[in-house]
Amino acid sequence: MALEIWTIKKLLEWISEYFETNGVDSPRLSAELLLCHILKLERIQLYTLYDRVVQADQLTALRALVKRGAEHEPIAYLVGRCEFYSLPLKITPDCLIPRPETEHLVERSVDFLRNRPSPQYVLDLCTGSGCIAAAIAKNVKDVRIVATDICDNALKVAAENIHRHKLEDKVTLLCGDLFDAIIEGLDQTRFDLIVSNPPYVSDLEYEKLDHNVKKYEPKLALYAGIDGLDIYKRIMEKVDQFLKPDGALMMEIGYAQGPAIQQMLEQSGIFKEINIEKDFANNDRIAIAKKLL
Ligand SMILES: C[S@@+](CC[C@H](N)C(=O)[O-])C[C@H]1O[C@@H](n2cnc3c(N)ncnc32)[C@H](O)[C@@H]1O
Structure with missing residues (x-):
């Protein structure tokens, strides 16, 4: 990118092509997001300001990000934000980038x-960026959510997201190992819904994981023991104690984990309805279990 006259249009075309050549996912969208970030514009504005000339200092900043993007650093980390359930959220490498699934x-x-x-009353275990808690709080009127994570730095990001969307009255963030963050007598201890997208990647899957996910996203957010089921097993040990009768447990699961999770839920003997739902790619993705009355 030589320092000549670069308009938004010309930059969009050049960066998209450069990303495409370097095998970056969604090259045009990635180019748009980087430009929006540097120029502090909304995506639609890129097209209304197509012929605007981009200044030299902005080009220098853009150049550095384009280089990192071409090396497959996730765009969400480069721009420090993403969108989840139509909510703009802050994201740093301390938390997993929320997935559409x-x-x-x-x-x-x-x-x-x-x-x-x-x-x-809802408990969101392994909240990370707080994306699930924020999305539920934003869309359910009278709800109180406790959201926990073991990673203090991820919780700092969650706190910013909760603050940004003015959800402090609805969401309490607690740091700790799964249910251990909750203090009997001080916090809510029985919930109508326990929801979680925990780490669920197995040893073998971690080895084969996309190089960029492995390189840039926190292992703590992904890896869960030899079979990827460590955290589910630990959730199952205490779910009865924290879930109200007739409440529900809803968890995201790995594409091959449906049968193991179904068995785990059945063996607990506390659920009346158990469903494993598939995602748009027809992979197992969510386990939903309703507790007996
Ligand atoms: C797959 S990420 C999910 C983040 C977010 N809920 C989402 O859906 O994008 C899993 C999260 O679990 C947290 N975590 C890992 N082990 C934990 C544990 N033992 N107790 C609580 N949180 C844990 C990680 O720090 C990470 O933020």
């Missing part, structure tokens, strides 16, 4: 909560 979990949670008398 996880929106399905939010959709199910919102449906479940809206059909019950309020107020509803």
Whole structure:
């Protein structure tokens, strides 16, 4: 990118092509997001300001990001934000980049909560950026959410997201190992819904994981023991204690984990309805279990 006259149009075309040549996912969209970030514009404005000349200092900043993008550093980390369930969220390398598949979990949670008398109490285990808690809080009127994570730095990002969307009255963030973050007598201890997108990548899957996910996203957010089931097993040990009768447990699961999770839920003996739902790619993606009365 030589320092000549570069308009938004010319830059968009050049960066898209450069990303395409370097095998970057969604090259045009990635180019748009980087330009928006540097120029502080909305995506639509790129097209209304197509002929605007980009200044030298902005070009220098853009150049550095384009280089990192071409090396497959996730665009969400480069621009420090992403969108989840139509909510703009802050993202740093301390937290997993929320995936579109996880929106399905939010959709199910919102449906479940809206059909019950309020107020509803929700526990979001492994909240990371706070994406699930924020999306539920934004879409369910009278809800109180406790969201926990073991990673303090991820929780700092979650706190910013909760603050940005003015959800402090609805969401409490706690740091700790799964349920251990909750203090009996101080915090809510029985929930209508326990929702979680925990780490669920197995040893073998971690080895084969996309190089860029492995390189840039936190292992703590992904890896869960030899079979990837460590965290589910630990959730199952305590779910009865924290879930109200007739409440629901909803968890995102790995594409090959449906049968193992189904068995785990059945063996607990505390659930009346158990469903494993598939995502748009027809992979197992969500486990939903309703507790006996
Ligand atoms: C797959 S990420 C999910 C983040 C977010 N909920 C989402 O859907 O994008 C899993 C999260 O679990 C957290 N985590 C890992 N082990 C944990 C544990 N033992 N207790 C609580 N949180 C844990 C990680 O720090 C990470 O933020």
